Amino acid sequence: MTLLAESPPEVGQYPSLPSAHTITLTVNGTPVQLQLAPWTSLLDALREYLHLTGTKKGCDHGQCGACTVLVNGKRINSCLTLAIMQDGNQITTIEGLAQKDVLGQEGLHPLQKAFIEHDAFQCGYCTPGQICSAVGMLNEGHAKTADDIRELMSGNICRCGAYTNIVDAIQSVISSQPDTL
Ligand code: FES
Ligand code: FES
Numbered sequence: 001m002t003l004l005a006e007s008p009p010e011v012g013q014y015p016s017l018p019s020a021h022t023i024t025l026t027v028n029g030t031p032v033q034l035q036l037a038p039w040t041s042l043l044d045a046l047r048e049y050l051h052l053t054g055t056k057k058g059c060d061h062g063q064c065g066a067c068t069v070l071v072n073g074k075r076i077n078s079c080l081t082l083a084i085m086q087d088g089n090q091i092t093t094i095e096g097l098a099q100k101d102v103l104g105q106e107g108l109h110p111l112q113k114a115f116i117e118h119d120a121f122q123c124g125y126c127t128p129g130q131i132c133s134a135v136g137m138l139n140e141g142h143a144k145t146a147d148d149i150r151e152l153m154s155g156n157i158c159r160c161g162a163y164t165n166i167v168d169a170i171q172s173v174i175s176s177q178p179d180t181l
Contacts, residue, residue, distance in 0.1 A: 023087040027052070028096025036083050042076075043067045045083035046093060054094035054128045058157070065156030068129035068136070069093050075136025077155075094128035097135065110173050111135060118169035122160035130156050134170050146171055 020035040027050060034049055043060070046052045046069070055078060058066030062080040069078045070092040097109040111131050114120070121127040133156045143149050149167050158166065 021084050023084050025083070025086060025088075026090045028092060034083065038082065038084050040083045041079050042069070042071075042081045042083045042086055042091070043078035046078060046091070052093050052095055055132075056125055056128060058125070058129075063157070064126070064129075065133055066126050066129040068133040068156065070132055070136055070139075073136070073139050075133050092132070092135075094132055097131065109135070111138075111170065114169040114173045115166070118165045118172065119162075120165040120169040121158075121162050126156060126158045126160075126162075130158065130166055134166075134173075137170075138174065143170070143174060149174075 018038050021038050022033060022035050024031055024033050025045075026032075027046070032050065034045060036045060036049065040049075041060075043055060043057055046055050047057065055069055056066040057079065058064035060067075060079045062077045065077065067078040068075050070076070070090075071081075071086060072090050073092075097112060098106045099109060108116075109131070111134050115127060115131060120130075130153070133153060137143050137149070137152045140152070143152050146167050149170050150163070153166070153170070
């Protein structure tokens with residue numbers, strides 16, 4: 001079978017590209033308004049427009065988990081969703097996980113502390129995605145054992161192979177501080 005290409009449009013016939021859309025996201029507790037081309041991924045909106053570079057771009061194809069953030073408390077690969085699809089939603093990135101105590105002092109999230117205490121990273125590139133994914137997993141409430149953690153975190157790839165310590169870090173939080181999440 002022969003496939004024939006359509007003849008190209010003549011000069012002046014090309015459709016114009018859609019204009020920028022204005023959206024509002026609440027990012028780490030702060031409402032922000034952005035004017036974005038409709039094809040801008042949430043990952044690019046965070047990194048390129050809001051300069052929140054903690055969220056990493058690994059594959060940009062939904063295969064590595066480096067870009068994981070939380071949308072309304074649920075983990076999501078931010079490279080696989082358009083920013084305009086998240087209009088009105090609450091986004092939490094690694095920068096927003098630290099919590100204020102009763103005195104207003106900011107402290108690391110228990111999972112951030114556990115990753116440090118358990119030496120759960122080497123180069124650290126995957127770490128923000130691992131931690132955001134772990135927060136989302138604990139919100140889901142299905143992780144009880146080390147095997148559960150391995151299975152439910154399998155979308156987050158670590159090229160340094162820090163998996164053993166990542167599982168230890170997450171397990172330590174599940175067993176010691178379930179109420180702080
Ligand atoms: S950068 Fe999004 S999954 Fe790899
Ligand atoms: S710590 Fe290097 S990729 Fe995971």
